[in-house]
Amino acid sequence: MVALVPHKNSYCYISVLVPVGLKRLLFFLPMILLFLLLPLHLTLTLAGLTSFFVAWLSIFKLLLLAYRKGPLVPPPTSSPLSFPLFVTIVSLSIKISPSVESAATENGGGGGALKSLANYVAKCLLLVLLFPLYQWRLLVYEAIRLASSRLVGRQWAPLPPVLATFTVSILMHELIFYYIGRKEPTWVVMWFFLLHGVAVATEVIGKKAL
Structure with missing residues (x-):
C-alpha cells in the first residue's frame, strides 16, 4: 500500500x-x-x-x-x-x-x-x-452555494449547501464503515448526520427570520 x-x-x-x-x-x-x-x-x-x-x-x-x-x-x-x-x-x-x-x-x-x-x-x-476533515466540506458547500444563490437568492442560499454537505458526510461515513466491517449499512449513521443537518438548517432559518 x-x-x-x-x-x-x-x-x-x-x-x-x-x-x-x-x-x-x-x-x-x-x-x-x-x-x-x-x-x-x-x-x-x-x-x-x-x-x-x-x-x-x-x-x-x-x-x-x-x-x-x-x-x-x-x-x-x-x-x-x-x-x-x-x-x-x-x-x-x-x-x-x-x-x-x-x-x-x-x-x-x-x-x-x-x-x-x-x-x-x-x-x-x-x-x-x-478527525478534522474540513477540506471536503468546503468543496461541497461552496459548489452548492454558488448554484443555490442563483435559484433562491443570497439570503437563503446557505440552506441547500448545508443539507448537501451533511448528505455527503452521510455517504462517506457509511462507505468507511463498510470498508472496515464489510457489512450492509444499518443507516444509523445516516440518521445521526441527517438530524444534525436538519438542526443546522433550522438554526439558519431561525437566525434569518429573527
Whole structure:
C-alpha cells in the first residue's frame, strides 16, 4: 500500500499541465476510482487506515485540486510543491505552511528540516485523533452555494449547501464503515448526520427570520 499510493500520486502530481476545471477532474477520475476500490482488496486492518487516508482524504483533496482549491494549491507567491510534500499533504490530514518547504531548502535538509518534519508528524497524529476533515466540506458547500444563490437568492442560499454537505458526510461515513466491517449499512449513521443537518438548517432559518 505504501508503494502504491505514491505511485498513483505521481500521476496526479503532473495535474498542473491540465487546465483547471472539468478537464482536470476527468484527469483525476481514474485515480479517484482506484482509491475507492483499493480498501476492498485489503485486509480489514489495512482497509480501515486506507479508507481514511486514501479513500477519504486523498479523494477530496484531489477534487479540490481539480478546481485549484485546497491545501495542495500553493499560494501565488510560492513555488510549486515538491513531489514528497505533495504526497504527504494529499495522503495525510495536514496542511503545511508555505514557509516550511523554503526553510527546509535553506537548511539543506539539515536539523531544521528534521525538526519541522517531526513537528508535523506529531501534529498529524493529533489531527487524526480529532478527525478534522474540513477540506471536503468546503468543496461541497461552496459548489452548492454558488448554484443555490442563483435559484433562491443570497439570503437563503446557505440552506441547500448545508443539507448537501451533511448528505455527503452521510455517504462517506457509511462507505468507511463498510470498508472496515464489510457489512450492509444499518443507516444509523445516516440518521445521526441527517438530524444534525436538519438542526443546522433550522438554526439558519431561525437566525434569518429573527
